Amino acid sequence: MYRTNTCGELRLTDAGKEVTLAGWVQRTRKMGGMTFVDLRDRYGITQIVFNEADDQSLCDRANKLGREYCVQVKGAVCERQSKNPKMDTGDIEVVAQELTVLSSSLTPPFTIEDNTDGGDDLRMKYRYLDLRREAVRKNLELRHRMTILIRNFLDKHQFMEVETPILIGSTPEGARDFVVPSRMNPGQFYALPQSPQTLKQLLMVGGFDRYFQIAKCFRDEDLRADRQPEFTQIDCEMSFVDQDDVIDLFEEMARHLFKEIRGVELPKLEQMTWHEAMKRYGSDKPDLRFGMEFVELKDAFAGKGDFSVFNEAAYIGGICVPGCADYSRKQLNELTDFVKRPQVGAKGLVYIKFMADGSVKSSVDKFYSPEVLAEIKEKTGAKDGDLVLILSGDNANKTRIQLCSLRLEMGNRLGLRDKNVFKCLWIVDFPLFEWSDEEQRLMATHHPFTMPNPDDISLLDEHPEQVRAKAYDFVCNGIEVGGGSIRIHDTQLQEKMFEVLGFTPESAEAQFGFLMNAFKYGAPPHAGLAFGLDRFVSIMAGLDSIRDCMAFPKNNSGRDVMLDAPSRIDDKQLDELQIKLDLKA
Secondary structure (H helix, E strand, O other): OOOOOOOOOOOHHHOOOEEEEEEEEEEEEEEOOEEEEEEEEOOEEEEEEEEOOOOHHHHHHHHOOOOOOEEEEEEEEEEOOOOOOOOOOOOEEEEEEEEEEEEOOOOOOOOOOOOOOOOHHHHHHOHHHHOOOHHHHHHHHHHHHHHHHHHHHHHHOOOEEOOOOOOEOOOOOOOOOOEEEOOOOOOOEEEOOOOOHHHHHHHHHOOOOEEEEEEEEEOOOOOOOOOOOEEEEEEEEEEOOOHHHHHHHHHHHHHHHHHHHHOOOOOOOEEEEHHHHHHHHOOOOOOOOOOOOOEEOHHHHOOOOOOHHHHOOOEEEEEEEOOOOOOOHHHHHHHHHHHHOOOOOOOOOEEEEEOOOOOEEEOOOOOOOHHHHHHHHHHHOOOOOEEEEEEEEOOHHHHHHHHHHHHHHHHHHOOOOOOOOOOEEEEEOOEOEEEEOOOOEEEEOOOOOEOEOHHHHHHOOOOHHHOEEOEEEEEEOOEEEEEEEEEOOOHHHHHHHHHHOOOOHHHHHHHHHHHHHHHOOOOOOEEEEEEEHHHHHHHHHOOOOHHHHOOOOOOOOOOEOOOOEOOOOOHHHHHHOOOOOOOOO
């Protein structure tokens, strides 16, 4: 056999055993007449000792080993004289008797260590080497453990795992599809699923009652830290349930995961409406690990000073930053530059410093009396030593979103966004529709199968923008981890939804006729939810990017630099698909 033990399991109780280990050479050190080799596999590192006094030729061979050589070693387990408390195997070493080189290695382009010297692009190009690093492996082990816990939890609650197709039809709603040409049907295309949404609804019509899938999903959208072209969902659907049933069950699952993975006891989670979240935090995924809630200040400033920016604003909002009244002019200029960045889009920043000695310094001193600034202090709850930061604008929601960016920036600067603290909540009562500047029409906030709040159905004709959705998002530490909704199961209501979204009866039939027809055969009330597995794992692991918990992620341009994908295909394949490329265009 290649090995009797792994490189991470031997302990002092194994002293005297004859063992065979196999793995990769982490490093070699020659000290006098002895050569030490750290041998690594998935499970850990064991120190191997080669002694010239015992076998000169064996020691000479060990001295020729390079980093990342794959080798097999036979020898005896002995107690180490100088123990290493930082290693699980630090009390023992293996005195080598035999050495077999299973595979030699080129010098790797970066060090295979936690604090590697390889940059992101280099590590992604040689991802198979990066996967050997303990830090990367632990993330994937955590991902594995979470999926096992999730499967066992859902199985215990009578969910059935069902695989849905990867090649499906394209739908225009939501993000852009990745499309796949069909050779056997020239000029026609499959799409890769953005989610198994309609398919899992059909499973409910089929009587499956409770479905789940660890599902691959694909979206051709702009990338950032929490997005990849392909990602994985914990996709679930249930029949004969209401919103509270879904929230209660998946809150229980989240509580189970946090307890098992991080040893954290989640309390009963708060439910916050979308409107409240936007008003208090400027975000439908608020980070509750710290305060700095928004305070609306328009009434406090209105008509009390000759500052046209505030007098003409539709919204004025501020946050109180505790203990930062001593911010320097340079620091305040940095914050002003931050809010003026295109990614934020504010025109400027107003500050009021309530100094520790009771004095007040402000960028609007000449426009407002001390009495007005004292009122701001009272409204914001500021104390001596605190800093109040204020933004204004002619669009309330837009300005709140800008103020949210500033709030999060201050949270980062003050170290208040601790990755070992977890604050979760549910956001409910989303708007059913949102306006798309790109499409110049109302779009479904979640998807077109979301149930309107029954109290608002009468508004669908005249004021669809006021209709609330029976939808819910699970948010943790300012990240949307999952979301779902009650589904429409009534054909007439679904037809009305398509009408509001601008579908003609013909286009709705062409794209969703299969679902509409299925609803005519006794569709049960049903609802669902999907967690982003990659995001969930990254939160548990304390990562900044979801790609660090994926085995083979894409880079920020959506490219796989290891496989050099996407890439062009040869003319023969294009001819078979009857596709002609106009590269000049």
